[in-house]
Amino acid sequence: MTMAAAPFPALADLKAAQARIAPHVRRTPILASETLDARFGARLFFKCENFQRIGAFKARGAFNAILALAGDAARCGVVTHSSGNHALAVALAAATRQIPATIVMPKTAPEPKRLGVARLGARIVEVEPTLAAREAAAAAIVAASGATLVHPFADPAVIAGQGTVALELLADSPLPLDAILCPVGGGGLLAGTCIAAAALAPPVRVIGAEPAAADDAARGFRCGILQPQVLPVATICDGLTTAMSPLGFAIMRAHAHDVVTASEAAIVEAMRLVFEELKCVIEPSCAVPLAALIEGAWDARGATVGIILTGGNVDLDRLPWRR
């Protein structure tokens, strides 16, 4: 993979993605809460991608990448490696286009995710739970089958698809936004959000938020050099444990306003707050921006802020506040 060489997706790519995926994804609602607004002294608008198909925004990038494939390439199928929402997203998009999909999953992937992928008709290849094993297995399948790799966050078409979340948020927000906060894992959503927000005049500030226990983006943002994740990663945010791609990192450096971090305790508190006040089921990864506000990592007072709730695929038997 030499994704660093890829050009940044442009606003036109995001708009093309939006038109391409519109029949297959949901235009998710935006929720707000007077209680949360009062607590943070801000106007907060939550873009609810937990209500998206397969329960997460990942449906957007996968549909865009897979629907954009030329017919010849599509017939050979697609492959990806993911233990989580991107696996479900690729399986759904491939099933919709009626092409074969192979998902390389770590043996440790949660059972509901594996079942969901299998139910969508994708082939599952199990590997050891390391990035190296996942990438090697995916590369071998690409070499053997001619399938196209749909990378979870480094692919420009995936980034363009994820950017449609911000296009909708900016268009549908009841008030003009001063800033958008979103979680950072591999950086696909952050990169897409940056491209959407930077195209406006004046640009809306984009702030990435990540667990302090998986802070490669924050470290890289400050020093200007792509950082590895420090292993092992001890966070409940299973969607945010990967390091950024070179492309996502470059887009972040060019356009993001800041990257802030939150503690595990604040992430649990924020997650519960979203359940209580917004009545939304979310996974821990999407609680990070609100957790950063709780800890004052970014001062929202007086601002109108969009926050992306990225997904709702959480184990209801293991909610983190369970006694």
Added chain:
Amino acid sequence: MTMAAAPFPALADLKAAQARIAPHVRRTPILASETLDARFGARLFFKCENFQRIGAFKARGAFNAILALAGDAARCGVVTHSSGNHALAVALAAATRQIPATIVMPKTAPEPKRLGVARLGARIVEVEPTLAAREAAAAAIVAASGATLVHPFADPAVIAGQGTVALELLADSPLPLDAILCPVGGGGLLAGTCIAAAALAPPVRVIGAEPAAADDAARGFRCGILQPQVLPVATICDGLTTAMSPLGFAIMRAHAHDVVTASEAAIVEAMRLVFEELKCVIEPSCAVPLAALIEGAWDARGATVGIILTGGNVDLDRLPWRR
């Protein structure tokens, strides 16, 4: 109270209510799930009043009744008796109109509800947890202060307000509905829904759903005579334990298509299904219609069905599937 003598609210009353309360309540979104549709062989559209202000549809009826009061009456304040969402709703609407509110609450009311009412500035009068004690205390306050009683479900203005849920559901549903399912407690929501749906040609079928353990509406619907609740009521649906009002009962008898019941086990299963598939936090009371579908109490196959998710005020430390 001689509510039996009150005329039925008309569609015009619901539309007047809608205009009156529009600045103060949310037009809640409608969610759907391909997974649920496939499971039930139907198109299901969920009207998400769990996202309503104070976390439940009750905000609508309370705002309508309190905003409709003449100035002289309003100055003397309002009183109600409720342990739950209606208490919060009356407190919020009174605070918005800047008039005094007294809420008669049973000593057993959940602490979060009492705190919420107090935070909204209402006066709380605690009584023994019986309907007789609650009604006597409310009547005494009315007599002493000249305050207006805003009954939780027998008041025509409250019924008209609750009917705005169905007005929105019918207007916003992506497909024309064959039926609307809603829970039945005191019957205010069911009555309002009946009036909205019966005004259409052909009328949309309205089906009430209640816990088998609190089945006064179902018994009354079949025999034609208002039934008392059989005490003690052993259901997790704390919002559905009251018996119906004579007015709600008469409207149900005139317009509802059926009243079905669901077991406690199915209610828990349905509640979890809504958390998992719709990513919505709901209280047990609103899981009853889906629970009735699970048990086949009403056959939805082939139909397009609106289901009202009435509220999301649930104790997250005591979710009923907790091991």
